[in-house]
Amino acid sequence: MLSGYVVTVLITIGIYVILALSLNMITGYAGQISLGHAAFMGIGAYTSALLYTRAEFSFWPAFLVAGLVAGAVGAVLAIPCLRVREDFLAITTMGINFVVEATFLYVPFFGAGMGIGGINPPSLFGSEISKPGFLLLVIGVIAAVITVDRWLARSWIGLAWAAIREDEAAAGTMGIDVVRFKVLAFTLGSAGAGLAGSLYAHFLTFIMPVNFGFGQSIVILSMVVFGGIGTLRGPIVGAILLGALPEFSRPAMEYRTLLYGILLLLLMRYQPDGILGERSLLVRGWHALRQQAAPMKN
Amino acid sequence: MGQKIVNRTGILIVLAAIATFVTAPALAQEAIKIGFFAPITGPAAADGASAQHAVELGVKEVNATGGIKGKKVELIVYDDRFSPQEAVAIANKLIEKDQVAGVVSGSYSGPTRVTAPIFAKAGVPMVAGYAVHPDVTKAGESNFRNGFLGEVEGGAAGEYAVKVLKSKTPAVIYMDNDFGREISAGFIKRAQKLGAAIVARQVYKFPGEKDFRPFLTRIKEARPDLIFAAGYYNEAALIVRQAKELGITVQILGEEGFDSPKFIELAGKDAEGVIIATNLDRDDPRPVVQNFLKNYKQAYNYDPDMVGASSYDAFKILVAAIEKAGTDRKAVIKALMDTRDYNGLTGKLTRFVKGEVIKPVQFQIVKDGKFRRHGVVDNPEVITPPTQ
Amino acid sequence: MIWQQIANGIATGAVYALTTLGLTMVYGVLRVLHVAHAGVYALGAYVGLWAFRFTGNFWIGLVVAMAACALAGVLIERFLYAPLLHLPRIIPLIASIGLFIAMEEAFRIVAGPYALAYDAEVRFGSLALGPLRLTGPQTLILTVTLVLLGLLWLLLSRSKVGLAMRATAMDAEITSSFGVNTRAIIALNFLIGSAMAGAAGALIGVYDNQVWPTMGSVPAYKCLAIVVLGGLGNIPGSVLASFLIGLAETLLIGIVAIPFPRDALAFVAMILVLMFRPYGLLGRA
Numbered sequence: 006m007l008s009g010y011v012v013t014v015l016i017t018i019g020i021y022v023i024l025a026l027s028l029n030m031i032t033g034y035a036g037q038i039s040l041g042h043a044a045f046m047g048i049g050a051y052t053s054a055l056l057y058t059r060a061e062f063s064f065w066p067a068f069l070v071a072g073l074v075a076g077a078v079g080a081v082l083a084i085p086c087l088r089v090r091e092d093f094l095a096i097t098t099m100g101i102n103f104v105v106e107a108t109f110l111y112v113p114f115f116g117a118g119m120g121i122g123g124i125n126p127p128s129l130f131g132s133e134i135s136k137p138g139f140l141l142l143v144i145g146v147i148a149a150v151i152t153v154d155r156w157l158a159r160s161w162i163g164l165a166w167a168a169i170r171e172d173e174a175a176a177g178t179m180g181i182d183v184v185r186f187k188v189l190a191f192t193l194g195s196a197g198a199g200l201a202g203s204l205y206a207h208f209l210t211f212i213m214p215v216n217f218g219f220g221q222s223i224v225i226l227s228m229v230v231f232g233g234i235g236t237l238r239g240p241i242v243g244a245i246l247l248g249a250l251p252e253f254s255r256p257a258m259e260y261r262t263l264l265y266g267i268l269l270l271l272l273m274r275y276q277p278d279g280i281l282g283e284r285s286l287l288v289r290g291w292h293a294l295r296q297q298a299a300p301m302k303n
Numbered sequence: 304m305g306q307k308i309v310n311r312t313g314i315l316i317v318l319a320a321i322a323t324f325v326t327a328p329a330l331a332q333e334a335i336k337i338g339f340f341a342p343i344t345g346p347a348a349a350d351g352a353s354a355q356h357a358v359e360l361g362v363k364e365v366n367a368t369g370g371i372k373g374k375k376v377e378l379i380v381y382d383d384r385f386s387p388q389e390a391v392a393i394a395n396k397l398i399e400k401d402q403v404a405g406v407v408s409g410s411y412s413g414p415t416r417v418t419a420p421i422f423a424k425a426g427v428p429m430v431a432g433y434a435v436h437p438d439v440t441k442a443g444e445s446n447f448r449n450g451f452l453g454e455v456e457g458g459a460a461g462e463y464a465v466k467v468l469k470s471k472t473p474a475v476i477y478m479d480n481d482f483g484r485e486i487s488a489g490f491i492k493r494a495q496k497l498g499a500a501i502v503a504r505q506v507y508k509f510p511g512e513k514d515f516r517p518f519l520t521r522i523k524e525a526r527p528d529l530i531f532a533a534g535y536y537n538e539a540a541l542i543v544r545q546a547k548e549l550g551i552t553v554q555i556l557g558e559e560g561f562d563s564p565k566f567i568e569l570a571g572k573d574a575e576g577v578i579i580a581t582n583l584d585r586d587d588p589r590p591v592v593q594n595f596l597k598n599y600k601q602a603y604n605y606d607p608d609m610v611g612a613s614s615y616d617a618f619k620i621l622v623a624a625i626e627k628a629g630t631d632r633k634a635v636i637k638a639l640m641d642t643r644d645y646n647g648l649t650g651k652l653t654r655f656v657k658g659e660v661i662k663p664v665q666f667q668i669v670k671d672g673k674f675r676r677h678g679v680v681d682n683p684e685v686i687t688p689p690t691q
Numbered sequence: 692m693i694w695q696q697i698a699n700g701i702a703t704g705a706v707y708a709l710t711t712l713g714l715t716m717v718y719g720v721l722r723v724l725h726v727a728h729a730g731v732y733a734l735g736a737y738v739g740l741w742a743f744r745f746t747g748n749f750w751i752g753l754v755v756a757m758a759a760c761a762l763a764g765v766l767i768e769r770f771l772y773a774p775l776l777h778l779p780r781i782i783p784l785i786a787s788i789g790l791f792i793a794m795e796e797a798f799r800i801v802a803g804p805y806a807l808a809y810d811a812e813v814r815f816g817s818l819a820l821g822p823l824r825l826t827g828p829q830t831l832i833l834t835v836t837l838v839l840l841g842l843l844w845l846l847l848s849r850s851k852v853g854l855a856m857r858a859t860a861m862d863a864e865i866t867s868s869f870g871v872n873t874r875a876i877i878a879l880n881f882l883i884g885s886a887m888a889g890a891a892g893a894l895i896g897v898y899d900n901q902v903w904p905t906m907g908s909v910p911a912y913k914c915l916a917i918v919v920l921g922g923l924g925n926i927p928g929s930v931l932a933s934f935l936i937g938l939a940e941t942l943l944i945g946i947v948a949i950p951f952p953r954d955a956l957a958f959v960a961m962i963l964v965l966m967f968r969p970y971g972l973l974g975r976a
Contacts, residue, residue, distance in 0.1 A: 010395040017388045038781055085962055088969045091780065092724060096919040097965055099912060100958030107508075107955035110479055118480045122416065122438045209387050209417050211438070213481075216387060216413070219912060223788055230785045251389055255381065262344035262384060263796035269789025270771070277775060277782040344796060346905045349804040479952065508952035511909045513899055514706075516699040517945030524692045537806050541899060548826045549695070568808045569901050605805075 012136045016208055018248035019143035020201050025228040025240035026150050027197025032226070033235035034163060035190035036170025037086070038095045041102030042198055042225050047217025049075040049199025050206035051109060054121045057207070064127035068203045075199020076192045083191035087184055090173070102219050109214035120213035124206050143204060150197055154237055157193075166190060170235075227269055233282030242281050334377035335370070335630055337362075337621065338397035340390060340418075341409030341614075343382035346510065350535075350610045353563075354409025354432055355380065356603050357611030361618045364598070371626050379403060383414045390414030394421040404630040405429065405621045409614040412436035412481050419446045428635045430621045432614030433559075435482040440658030445636050447658045449617040449649065451582060452688050453482050456558060457489020459664035459680040460580040464490070464529055464556055465497040467666075467678055468578070472502045473556075474527035476518055476534075476542065478509035483533045486558055490531050493685065502527045512538065515545045523551050535560040536608075540569035547573045554578065562609035567672055574669045578677055582649035583612045584665040586676035595648050609649075616648045659688035694822045696945040697938070702829035704937025705836040706895060708930050711914045711921075712839065713887030717764075719860035719924025720880045723772055724780065724915055726787040729907030730794030731767075731885050732892040735760045736902040737802055739893030740809050749811035749897065756893040757886040764885020765878055791911060799904035806903035809896040832898050839890065840930065846883075847926070856880060860924060913954065920961050922974020932972055936960065 007015070028042045049071040056062035056070060082101050089097050109115045127134050127142065134142065157163045165186045168176035177183050206212050224247070232243025250268075254261035278284040339358055342351035362378045370376055379401045381393040390410065397403050398421070405428040408415045415434035422429040423443020431439055433450040440446045451459075464470040473494055477483035483506070491501050503525035505518040519542070522530060532542050532555055539561040546555065557579040567574045585596065595615065599607040607615075621635075623645065628634035645652040650662040663681035667674040680686065714728045735756040743752030771790065775783045815831040817824060825833065847853035858866040859876045867873045896902040917936060921929030939960050940953045949956065964972065 008395075008399050010392065010399050013392050013395045017392065032781070085966055089965050090969070092722070092919050092923070093965055093969060093971070095724065095784075096916050097962055100916065100962050103952075103958045104955045104962075107952045111951055118484045119436070120413075120416070120481070205388075209391060210420055211387070211417050213387070213413050213416075226781075227785055227788065230781055234779075234781065251384070251386075252392060258380075258382065259343050259800065260796075261382065263793055263800065266789045266791070266793030266796060270786050270793060271789075273782055273786035273789060274771060274774065277778050277786075344799070346908065348799055348904070349806070352804045506950060508954065512953065513909075514699070514703050514941075514953075516702075517696060517941045520692055520695045520699060520945055521948070537901060537903065540901065544900065548828060565805055569806055571808070571810060571900065 007137065009136055012140050014249065014252050016136070016140050016143055018245055019140065019147060020205050020208065021225070021228060021244040021248040022147050022241050023143075023150055023201040023204070024198055024225045025232070025244040026147075026154060026237075027194045027201065028225050029194075029229050029234065029237075029240040030154070030157070030166075030197070031190050031194035033229060033240070034157070034170065035166040035187060037187060037190060038091065039098040039191075039194075039222075040095050040219070040226065041098035041100075041105075041222050042194070043217045043219070043221035044102040044105035045075045045079055045195040045198035046202035046205065046221070046225075047105060047109060047212075047214070048078050048195075049202025050212050050217065051115055051121070051202075052199065053203035054124045054206045054212055055115075057125070058121060058123055064125075064207055068127075068200065068207075071203035072196045072200040075202065076196030079195020079198075080188055080192040082195075083188045086191065087187060099219060099222075102217075102222055106214050106218050109217070115214075118214075120211055121206075122211040124210050124212065126207050126210070139208065146200060146204065150200075151237065153193070158237070162186065162189065231269065231272060231279055233279030233285060233288075236282060238281050239279050243279065246280070334375040335625060336377050336379055336401055336403045337618070337625075338379045338381070338393075338401060338403035338406040339409055339618075340381045340383045340393050340397075340406075340414065342385040342411065342414070343380075345384040345386075347385040347411060349565075350411070350433075351382070351409065353608050353611040354614035357599065357607060357615035358407060358409060358618045360595075360599055360602055361615050361622070365622055371622060372629075376622065383410050385411060385414065387413050387417040390418050391421065394418035398422070398425045398427055403427065404625055404632065405635055407614065407618045407621060408432060408434055409610075409617075410434060412439070415439050419443070422446060426632050426636070428621065428624070428632060428639055430617040430639070432617040433610050435485065437485065444640070444658070445632075447617075447620070447639055447655055449620060449647075449652075449660060450613050451559070451664065452489075452659055453485025454489035454492075455659075455686055455688055456580055456664055457486035457491075458493040458685045459682075460486070460531060460556060460558060461490040461493030461499075462497065462680050462682060462685050463578075463580065463664075463666055463678065464531060465494050465499050468529055468554055468556065470494070470527075470529035470554075471499050472527050473499055473529040473531055474503035474505075474522045474525055475501060475531045476505040476507065476515070476522065477532070478512075478534055478538065479506050480509050482560070483509065486533050487531070494531075507534075507538075509534070509538065513541055515542050516549060519546050519549050519551060523549060527553060529554045529556060531556045533558050533560065536563040536566035536569065539566050540574070543570045543577055544573045556580070559609045562667070562674070564606040564608065567669055567674075574672075576669060578666055578668045579674075580680075581609050581665050581667055582662070583607075583609055583667075584650070584676055584679075585667065585674050589646065591646055591648050612649050620645060620647065620652070656688055657690060661687055693946060694824065696941055698823050698825050698829060699945065700938035700941030701823075701934065702825065702832055702937075703941055704934030705829075705833045706898070707913070707917055707937050708933035709832070709836045709839065709891045709894065710888070710910050711917045711929050711933055712843065712926075713884035713891065714914045715918050715921065715924050715926050715929040716843075716856075716880050716884035716887070717924075718918050719926070720856070720863065720877045721768075721772060721776070722780070722924070723776075724784045724787065725772075726784065726911050726915065727767060727790040727794065728885075728888055728914065729911035730791045731760050731763055731888040732910055733798060733902075733904070733907040734763055734794065735889030735892030736809070736896035736906060737798060737892075738889065740807060740896060740902050743809070743811050749813050752811065753890060753893050756889040758889075760889025760892070761882045761886040764881040764888070767885075768878055768881040791907070795904050795907065802904070804904060806901040808900055809893075809902050810900060811897050813897055828898055832894065835890075835894055839887065843883075843887075843926070852876075852879065909954075913957070916958065916961055920964060920971050922968075922971030925971070925973045928971060928973030935972075 233239025419442035628638035739756035742755035
């Protein structure tokens with residue numbers, strides 16, 4: 006059996022997988038750069054934590070409401086984001102992250118600097134689920150997110166997003182309702198982050214505003230790009246690799262964060278498409294192998 | 304008579320030699336493992352280094368004097384990078400893989416707070432060096448704290464400001480994190496109870512704020528007779544310098560976050576005369592204090608700070624409990640609860656109340672570039688931690 | 692009090708302008724969200740401090756810091772950004788973040804985790820302009836910022852190189868077709884911009900009397916925001932944005948007394964401005 010330690014690390018990674026997949030909808034599919042994804046994770050975490058600790062909700066409804074609230078706030082905050090593009094958009098989303106974090110930190114209702122504690126893990130049939138149970142829950146949520154992701158990719162929505170990503174003006178002239186599809190991307194992506202935030206809160210049992218700051222957004226974005234932005238496998242693999250790195254790099258002790266920075270830098274420099282992006286070494290190698298193998302079969 | 308003593312000593316030496324010989328290999332295998340986590344890389348690495356250095360010094364001392372009942376102490380060190388999710392993984396690893404006898408937290412509130420329920424559930428004793436969040440000790444009876452609660456230290460500072468420094472109209476400036484909010488609330492509550500009126504209250508962003516002039520200009524306008532300032536030494540040095548720059552001359556009263564030789568170095572001559580509430584009294588003649596100050600400086604070429612001293616004490620308190628109770632985790636927790644009049648580096652610890660210490664709050668003044676004793680608050684009404 | 696707060700705001704604006712200046716130049720020609728610029732800024736502070744300790748002269752330290760940062764900037768451009776320019780902008784951004792993290796950690800490993808005092812005695816007297824009274828350090832930072840801005844303005848508006856730099860910032864392809872070596876001009880922008888960052892690091896190290904490994908964390912995002920608010924590498928725009936943000940923050944904290952952190956206030960202001968001017972204060976579509 007897996008030890009509690011391994012399960013703990015796997016849960017953390019799993020939560021990052023959800024975060025990376027949800028950011029990938031906004032930034033990868035719809036092409037809208039976001040430097041503030043952690044804000045929506047925070048909105049989900051705080052919604053769930055407040056409902057659980059103050060309104061006596063159990064985890065399950067709190068979890069769903071967390072996704073809904075984060076999605077709704079994402080839709081509202083997408084409106085200022087519609088006015089701006091590219092780097093202006095990046096800075097606007099970053100600004101949103103700082104404002105959301107400051108709200109948690111300064112408004113007493115949100116616990117301010119003291120954070121919120123006593124957020125217990127979910128219960129099922131009257132008893133608290135075990136750690137492996139929690140891991141199964143996280144995996145279940147990942148499976149749901151992947152299902153939605155695949156459905157979107159095959160639907161009109163996915164096509165519209167791709168069109169907006171490649172050329173927004175052209176997409177508009179083709180009759181695509183750019184505003185609607187952009188807001189949809191922010192809503193769905195934020196809702197996913199909200200669900201992940203709820204899981205994060207009930208996993209750590211205590212949350213503070215700093216957990217949902219700009220630094221966290223950067224971590225999530227790095228995972229998406231590291232694995233291969235705009236693909237399904239990329240963000241998953243990126244979240245797994247960069248999520249496991251803190252544990253695997255423990256022997257490097259005081260050099261471990263340096264190692265992380267250098268790894269990020271080198272990968273972008275030599276594999277800018279990410280580990281498993283379309284033009285990455287691994288994927289091209291795989292295609293080459295398959296082509297070689299194909300004639301042999303005949 | 305003399306002959307007999309020689310004989311007896313001789314026999315003892317031989318016995319000791321045999322004992323060492325026989326137990327030496329066993330020692331290596333049966334080291335007592337103590338877990339330790341701190342932010343060793345990332346933004347909070349300075350405090351992580353202080354905590355790690357001090358605790359490693361403690362380990363060396365314990366092992367040099369024969370370990371715990373003949374067993375060496377092995378310190379398992381993990382870097383939490385100031386991240387709660389890393390701390391959670393570390394806590395599980397310390398409990399399951401390393402099977403430590405106890406844990407010392409050399410980290411901040413966030414990481415310590417998330418690990419507290421995990422240690423409580425597993426029944427692993429944890430002593431926090433300087434993490435201040437009040438809930439750290441509330442997660443269960445296995446968690447202890449060597450540092451002061453913000454409310455206690457703030458209350459003592461309020462007491463000192465009004466009774467000793469004769470302040471009637473203090474102003475308060477503090478950072479927006481858990482420690483800043485708790486300690487300033489403690490100060491304000493106590494000072495008001497003793498009849499003082501708070502004339503200004505300013506809160507700044509931590510981390511990140513470097514320009515305190517807008518806050519200090521407001522404080523100056525309110526004409527306080529004392530400023531109680533909360534912050535860590537980087538911010539503290541800037542507050543003190545910028546206050547002087549703006550022509551503010553009233554007494555500045557700081558807290559344990561100021562307690563680092565770095566504060567004096569960064570604030571330069573503007574640090575002179577600043578009084579701080581802390582737990583380390585550099586003029587305490589007890590050998591435990593003077594030896595630590597000397598040995599730390601010798602080992603690392605720096606003077607120690609409050610973070611280091613508090614983490615060192617947390618480690619030594621845990622070691623004393625293991626010495627008394629063995630490595631059974633339950634027995635160690637019981638021994639920690641039964642700690643009485645412990646002769647600590649950061650003051651004589653009367654006892655733990657629900658995991659919180661009772662010990663006097665020290666006041667130090669910066670004089671000729673050194674922290675010197677200024678006074679102490681030991682009013683039980685103030686220093687007894689609230690139990691609700 | 693209001694005059695003192697205005698003085699505080701102007702000084703903060705000068706700090707922002709000084710730190711952002713170099714980034715604006717780099718951004719103007721490369722359009723890269725150069726987060727590691729803040730790493731170069733911290734490098735300037737460390738090198739300046741070491742050179743000051745070695746020579747005992749602050750100004751020599753400043754020049755050495757600028758030279759070291761200029762070199763670092765050229766290397767970063769040559770080996771990191773140049774090969775990534777044809778790729779989506781998010782790629783150089785992540786590379787830049789990786790470099791910035793690595794630089795912060797390298798400073799900690801080399802120089803230790805603790806803040807170092809930068810106690811060069813650069814003393815300026817206080818300055819009174821009518822009811823406006825700047826303290827000594829505030830006068831220093833404002834004077835230096837204005838001098839550097841003036842030099843930069845001279846370079847850009849009065850020299851052929853400056854003309855080429857402005858043209859490259861506007862449209863590198865067209866400029867290149869006129870026979871200007873835009874590669875060299877981009878490198879020159881990086882060189883000057885990074886030297887400016889080095890100067891900012893050393894000066895602000897003295898201004899605050901502290902140099903520490905993560906001193907670039909706040910400028911890393913703040914400067915980007917100011918550059919973008921100013922309008923895509925528009926130098927007058929980013930200077931204007933610096934002083935506006937400095938004043939807005941200070942007055943909101945110091946006069947209106949909104950209990951909200953500085954950065955959040957600044958970002959609220961920025962988002963509001965971008966709603967009305969989606970290409971920044973002085974930017975054009």
